[in-house]
Amino acid sequence: MLQTTKKEDPMSKKERTAIEPTRAENYAEWYQQVIRAADLAENSEVRGCMVIKPWGYAIWENIQRFLDEMFRETGHRNAYFPIFIPKSYFEKEAEHVEGFAKECAVVTHSKLEDDGKGGLKPAGELTEPYIVRPTSETIIGASFAKWVNSYRDLPLLINQWANIVRWEMRTRLFLRTTEFLWQEGHTVHESQAEAMDETLKMLDIYARFAQDYLAIPVIKGEKTEGEKFPGAVNTYCIEAMMQDKKALQSGTSHFLGQNFAQASNIRFQNREGEFQHAWTTSWGVSTRLIGALIMAHSDDNGLVLPPKIAPSHIAIIPIYRDEAEHAAVMALAKSINEAFKHTEFEGVRVYTELDDRDLTSSERNWYWIKKGIPLRVEIGPRDVASNSVMVARRDQGSREKRSVAVESVVEHCLQTLSAMQLNILEQALLFREANTVKIDGKDAFYAFFTPKNSQQPEIHGGFALSHWCGGSACEEKIKEDLKVTVRCIPFDSEPEQGKCVCCGQPSERRVIFAKSY
RNA sequence: CGGGAUGUAGCGCAGUCCGGUUAGCGCGCUCGGUUCGGGACCGAGAAGUCGGAGGUUCAAAUCCUCUCAUCCCGACCA
Incomplete structure (x- = not known):
């Protein structure tokens, strides 16, 4: 009989992610x-x-x-x-x-009537349709x-x-x-x-x-x-x-x-x-x-929320094995939960979730990771013994945790929330900068926006800062060929002489080209 | 509205070609127990008008006709 082992080829081994497929996959x-x-x-x-x-x-x-x-x-x-x-208002411009x-969507009737077949039909046609x-x-x-x-x-x-x-x-x-x-x-x-x-x-x-x-x-x-x-x-x-x-x-x-x-x-x-x-x-x-x-x-483990916009900020997760541990752990968890009442960071009121559901601790942990709650505070018997808790941030690896003394946990969390807000912005900014490039010449432009694998296009392209003559013909052509459009003429673009990336005519400034939603 | 595909349990699917037990599987759910510091395990259980209507047949998830819906690709978009 064939024995199938759980061990995978080490080359193909990867950390299990909460979300499948991953961003790179689909x-x-x-x-x-x-x-x-x-x-x-x-x-x-x-x-x-x-x-x-x-x-x-x-x-x-x-x-x-x-x-x-x-x-x-x-x-x-x-x-x-x-x-x-009223339709007539709409027609004015x-x-x-x-x-x-x-x-x-157009509303043409004001009521329903028996259609004689056990159903209803619209009746009372309006003199003027509403949009x-x-x-x-x-x-x-x-x-x-x-x-x-x-x-x-x-x-x-x-x-x-x-x-x-x-x-x-x-x-x-x-x-x-x-x-x-x-x-x-x-x-x-x-x-x-x-x-x-x-x-x-x-x-x-x-x-x-x-x-x-x-x-x-x-x-x-x-x-x-x-x-x-x-x-x-x-x-x-x-x-x-x-x-x-x-x-x-x-x-x-x-x-x-x-x-x-x-x-x-x-x-x-x-x-x-x-x-x-x-x-x-x-x-x-x-x-x-x-x-x-x-x-x-967001990442391959689910939602990542900047703390200021998150519906709730801290999940408190008690970990215990038996009734005795449950009592001790819950006592600490409740007091910490209480300590966050009426606290705020960056002018935003802090909300917490004390999650005592009858699920394994890792199940509760992953639940909150997927929801993007900024901080998770784990409290187990070892923490009770050492009068500390484990704190994990959503903008870091799911295994990265830090032990924090109980007396400083509130202050630590509030500071971390502020830091996370900035870090998440910083990460997004770095990503955008890394994927924004000045592109000159039609070939380079087309290469930038063409996937290597047309069957299953990989994530490619980005923002191209390129010259454009201002003509709608070029805009149309590029849209047709590449599904790329002029996203905007940025305010901060300096006047600069160049040649339109499409027709080669003189251009005064660079604009942002990209694929868009 | 054109081209392609799919509708089977809450979710994801197999079964359809070639009609034939009581329609399966994984996850989830419920109950009991053991677990609990990185997505637990064992046992028991509930749950399905097979998208809908009509037809062919002794017999339809399976074949035929019609219909509805959804998804993907195009034209449109915050």
Whole structure:
């Protein structure tokens, strides 16, 4: 009889990972598995829509809380507008219609009737169909037109937290779903300059939020004509690099000029007593940020969360064999758990999870590793004896643990949380820098973005800083050949003479090319 | 909407080509016990309209027709 041994060929031996496949093996599948393992969300019965589960929703609530505070500080106030937009409102801005028409859910009836076959059929057809908002410029514009009469009413700074619907063909949890949650700011200004200032100020806030809270370094820049928001004059964005070296647009801010003011008739009497159209802006971030968070930091053992955005910070895991040990260990675990009450780091309140479930200690450990909790505090009989505990950080190897004396455990953990926040940002920044290269010449450019194995493309490419003539023909050509687009024209790019990487025509500056989500 | 594939227990799958016991397996779940400092083990158990409707047949997860849904690849996107 054949004896099969557990011993593997030492060459192929590798540490077991909590997530399979690994990032290197199949990044797209890894992403799905991280979400499942961390229990963030799941696909619902409704096509293209997700159910956001408590651990995932708590992340969104933290995003909301911190951003909302920043909006308030800059003078914005929250309001709420209808989810339904009359079709006629929507039609007012031509480019806007063109951009969104293909992905709108339309409400045409107001009730259901017995269809005579044991089912129901829509009845009470509406005289005018409603569109479920894909964005709210037009419906908010209708209100703004009434609210704004004088330069004294300006600036008008409004934000709305809402759900929106965009009927997408292909969906991925958090990155692109039919319904998603977001925040949309809408502001009205007296002058072009003031509206532009506002547009850029909010982009700054997004960039700061991404770096300081999500620990995701972002590049601020302007979208090309082809990539901008339908109806906007200029669209600005923050772009982040994911671990598969693709770009993820993580937030946008639009200078709308007077386009929507004209469409919605937002007029005011200026200081000279003349009527003029106002200048408007809009800006938003969405639950997509959670997708960014996952793909920027997580590893082959599951989610990694920057402490400031984590729903909970410390898992306390008692380890014991019998009742006597259980009692002793739990006494210490509870007192430590208690000691964290009302503590904070970086202005963020600390939450703990005392996990006393009837599972093996390693099972409980891995549970929290996969959920991305920043710190794990293990407390066993040996710790009770030595009046210390073992502390493990999620941003380090799963076996790396450190013994910490009980009296200093709170201080140690709080300091470590702060340190982790910076370390995670630093790691993401190093990754992006290592994968951002200046590329000149068409051959080098094409080589950079072409996988070595076309059957099963490996993780390749990155951000290419290359010259572009500014022509949409070149942009299209590159998109067609390589699925690579101009992610943005970065603000910090220095003017520099060069040749377009596609057509060789003179170019004034480098832009960021990348594959994107 | 075009091209490809798949629907069998909570999840992942085998069985379908070539119809024939009571539809299996792994994980998970429940109960009991031994365990517990890196994903434990033993024993027992529960759980399935085989996506749906119709047909062929003595007999259908298996063959035929229709239908619904999902996934992947394209066109679109925060």
